[in-house]
Amino acid sequence: MTVALEARDVEYSFGSTPALRGASVAVEAGEILAIMGPSGSGKSTLLHCLAGILVPSAGQIHLGETRLDTMTETQRSVLRRQRFGFVFQFGQLVPELTAAENVALPLLLNGVRRAPAMREADGWFERLDLGGLQSRRSGELSGGQAQRVALARALVAKPEMLFADEPTGALDSLTGEHVMDLLVDAARGQGTTVILVTHEARVAAYADREAIVRDGRVTVLDRIPS
Numbered sequence: 253m254t255v256a257l258e259a260r261d262v263e264y265s266f267g268s269t270p271a272l273r274g275a276s277v278a279v280e281a282g283e284i285l286a287i288m289g290p291s292g293s294g295k296s297t298l299l300h301c302l303a304g305i306l307v308p309s310a311g312q313i314h315l316g317e318t319r320l321d322t323m324t325e326t327q328r329s330v331l332r333r334q335r336f337g338f339v340f341q342f343g344q345l346v347p348e349l350t351a352a353e354n355v356a357l358p359l360l361l362n363g364v365r366r367a368p369a370m371r372e373a374d375g376w377f378e379r380l381d382l383g384g385l386q387s388r389r390s391g392e393l394s395g396g397q398a399q400r401v402a403l404a405r406a407l408v409a410k411p412e413m414l415f416a417d418e419p420t421g422a423l424d425s426l427t428g429e430h431v432m433d434l435l436v437d438a439a440r441g442q443g444t445t446v447i448l449v450t451h452e453a454r455v456a457a458y459a460d461r462e463a464i465v466r467d468g469r470v471t472v473l474d475r476i477p478s
């Protein structure tokens with residue numbers, strides 16, 4: 253198995269509050285990894301360090317052969333835009349843009365022209381059960397619809413890695429399962445590696461493996477084949 257992304261002995265503090273204290277985890281290419289653990293244990297901080305949003309105060313982040321933690325802010329921001337996708341719990345769509353323009357945004361930011369970007373975005377509406385909603389704005393979508401538009405936007409540029417922080421946290425359980433089914437199918441369909449923070453066992457059950465964070469350190473559980 254090829255390791256796509258790895259944290260080695262990562263430490264991170266918010267002021268005098270340590271959030272990560274020697275966290276290590278390796279994510280294999282193409283897998284879906286769930287990060288679980290109690291509230292305040294460091295899950296989101298770990299995700300943000302792996303995604304190059306936060307820079308660890310000690311330890312290393314390896315993306316294949318590349319060291320993320322030694323890059324400049326500009327290099328990390330280009331890398332995030334070109335190779336990573338993100339889904340968060342709330343409020344990620346740009347309210348002034350239509351749903352289709354929101355989905356096309358990563359392509360437009362990466363220099364794709366408007367017509368092909370909008371065509372590519374349009375294809376995601378059928379795939380994610382959003383047919384006919386292309387011209388709605390975020391205020392005119394249900395929570396589950398808005399989250400599927402956010403998912404389409406995260407995947408449209410075919411990222412190597414998808415980072416999802418409580419992607420179903422604001423949804424009821426049925427809608428959450430629908431979003432997870434679509435997320436897993438779409439990611440597997442294009443070989444995107446997924447790192448998913450969740451406190452719900454039902455959501456973690458979609459993952460290949462679970463990493464448990466406690467007090468800023470990680471234990472990885474291998475799934476027992478069923």
Ligand SMILES: Nc1ncnc2c1ncn2[C@@H]1O[C@H](COP(=O)(O)OP(=O)(O)OP(=O)(O)O)[C@@H](O)[C@H]1O
Binds near residue numbers: 266
């Ligand atoms: N911006 C911040 N400023 C100060 N302390 C922070 C900040 N963000 C997180 N922390 C602290 O860092 C620690 C880890 O937080 P983190 O958000 O990574 O935990 P989490 O496991 O994702 O929690 P939750 O499940 O509640 O979202 C906690 O003690 C938290 O209070």
